[in-house]
Amino acid sequence: MLPLFKRAALLLAIFLPATIYAADYTYQQTTQVTGGSLLHMVKSVGFFSSQARHIGDPVVSSIYLKDNRLANVSAESIEIIDLDKETITHVDVQKKTYTVMTFDQIKQAVANARAQLEKQQPAQPAAAQQPAADPNVKMSFDVKVRKTGAQKEISGLQSNEAILTMTMTATSTAPATTDQPQQSGAMAITNDMWLVPAIPGYDQVRDFYKRMGEKMADSNTIGLGYDFSKMLAQNPGAGQALGDMAKEMQKLDGVPIMQVMRMGTTLNGQPLPAASEAPTPAAPAGPSAGDVAKQGMASAISSRLGGFGGFGRKKQQAPPPDPAQDAAAAQAASILMETQITTSNFSSAPVDPSHFDIPAGYKQVQPQTSAPPATPQ
Template sequence: MKRAFSLCAAALAVAIAAPAVHADVKTREKTTFTLEGFLGGVVRVFGGRAAREGIESTVAVKGDRKASISGNTGQIVDLSAEKVYNLDLRRREYRVTTFADLRAEFEKAKADAEKQAENAKPEDKEQMEQASRELEFDVDVRETGERQTRLGHQTREVILTITGREKGRTLEQGGGFVLTNTLWLAPRIAALDELTAFELRYVKAVYGESILGDVQQMAGVMAMYPAFAGMASRMQEEGHKLDGTSLSTTMTFEAVKSEEQMKAAAGSQQDSGGGGIGGMLGRRIMGNRGEPQARTKVLTTTHEMLSVDTTVTDADVAIPANLKLKD
C-alpha cells in the first residue's frame, strides 16, 4: 500500500535528540529511500521509484495533529483521535484509517516479507537467526570538522556508526553489519525538535518503541535481517546524546562478509556459500556477479530540511473543505 511517507523512511535519522517541547512548525522536506538487489523488489510494490528519486513534502504540526502534503496526496495524523486521514487531492476525497488498522497492516507486511525469507537456503536461514542472537555492538561517534550553512544555520558534520559483529570475532573475521548515520547538526532548533517529537509519539503509539521508518519497507528489512531492529534501536539511543538539531541526514545499512565468505567468493563466482552472518546478504544482492566485495549495501535513506516556518494555522492541519469522505 502506497503512503505519502508521513512516517518518512528516514524516521530513524530524524529521531535524533528530540526533547519534549511544544511549538508549532511548518516545513518543506525531501526524503529518499533505496533498497538494493533482492530486497529492492519489496520496495517496488510500494512505489519505490518515487522513494528513490526523492519525495518533497510540506509538513505542518499543531498540537496533536500533523499534516503532510506531497503532490496530489496527503495525510493528516490525529494522535488524540488515533486516526489517520489519507487525502486524495486529485479526486477530492479522503479515507480514514485507525491506528489499529495500521498495526494490522504492519503485521501483514512483515508476514509477507517473512514468506520471502522462507525461500532462502537452510544455511542462510541459520545465519539470519544467528545474526539476531549473537551480535556485539561497537559505537563510534566522529566529528569530522566539516561545516556547512543550511537554512541560515551553521551546521557541523557528525558521523554515528553502529557495528554489529559476531561475538568474540572482529568484523573482518566473522562478518556482520554496519549502520551509519551522517548528520549535519545545527544548534538546537526548538520548532524542529517538536516535529521530531511528534514523529516519535506517532511511531510509538502505533508500532511500539522499536519500529522506525516506513512500515512496509522496514518490515522487509527486519524480516530478512533481524539484526537491523536492534542496531536501529541502538542508533536512536546514541543519537539522543548528540547536541543539536539535524537538518540533513544520510543513513546506510551494510552487510560485511566474513573471511571464510570472501575466500569462498574468490575461489568460485558460482558458489560463494562460506560462513559468516553477512554472507547470505552478499549472495542475495550481488548474485555472484563481478569481483567479490567485502561490504554490500542493503539500504540508503536521506532526509533533508528545505525550509522551516513557525507560523501554523488550524487550516494547515485540517481536512480541506472540498474533500469528501470515501467509504
C-alpha cells in the same frame, strides 16, 4: 507503512532529546534518491514505467504541525496524523481518494501479516524449509555516532557534521580452512548528518513523534517495519544494541538540516562510508566486489534470522583467487540506496487548519492490507 527512510527518520526523532512546546510550526523537506545499485537498476528499466523514470527526482514536502495534528503535504500525496483521534489519513492526490486507519488497525494489520506468514511457513515443502538459526553464525550489532568537526553552510545556516553508523554483522564461527576461509560481512546504515545547534520551536516536532511512538509502542514492527521481538529472541545482543543506540543518540545535540542516508552491505563487518568520505560508485557494467559482498551477506544474515541458508557452509572448489582482486574485494562496500533529506524554511507562524482537511470531492476508499483479519483464538 512508512517508507524505509521515513521510518529511520522517525527513530532519529524519537531518540533525540526534546522539550515540549505548544505552538504551530511549519517546515519544508526535500527528499531525493541520489544513488545506489537499486536506483541504477530501476533507471535501467525506466522505459517500462514513467514512475520508474522519475525515481531520482526530488520530492518536496511541506510539514504542518498544529496542536496534536501533523500533515505532510506533497504534490502527489498528503499524510495526516492525528494523535487525539489516533488515526493516520493518506490522501492520493492523483486518484482523488483517501484512506483512514486507526493506530489499532495498523497494529492489527501488522499482527495479521505476521500470523499469516507463520501460518504459511509450515505448509512449505520440507526441503525448502531452513533452520531457525545457523549455529555456525555469530551475530553482533554496533551503533556509533562520530563528530567529525567539519562545518558547512546550508540554507544560510552554519552546520556541524555528525556521522551515525549502524551495522549488523554476521561472522562464521566454523574453523577456517584452505578451501573455506572464515566469512564475515555486515548489513549497514550510515547517516551523514549536518546539524545546527538549535532552531526555535523545532523541539515540538520531536515531541510529537515521541508521543506517537509511545501510542504505538506495543507494535513490534512499527518504526522499522521489522519484527524486533523475533530478532531480540534469537539475538540477545540486539537488545544491548538498542540500548547503545539510545546512548549514542544523546551525542547528537542539534537539529539535522541535511542528511545523506546510505543502506547497503560491507565485507568484514565494516560500516558503510559516509557520503562526505566516499562518493557513490558509478553504475557497474557487470558483477562487482560489492555484488559479491551483497549476495554473501544476504545469505549470511537471512540464515541467522531464519531465512535462507548458505552462510558458513562449505563452498565448491574454486580456482586460486587473484591476490589483487582479494585486496580490492576486502575493502568493497555495496550501497543499495542513498537518499538525501534537506530540511529548511522553519517557521512558527500560525498554521491554517485547512491543511488538515480532506480536499473537496475526494472519495474515501478502504485501505489495502496484505493479510486477512486474524482468526479469533
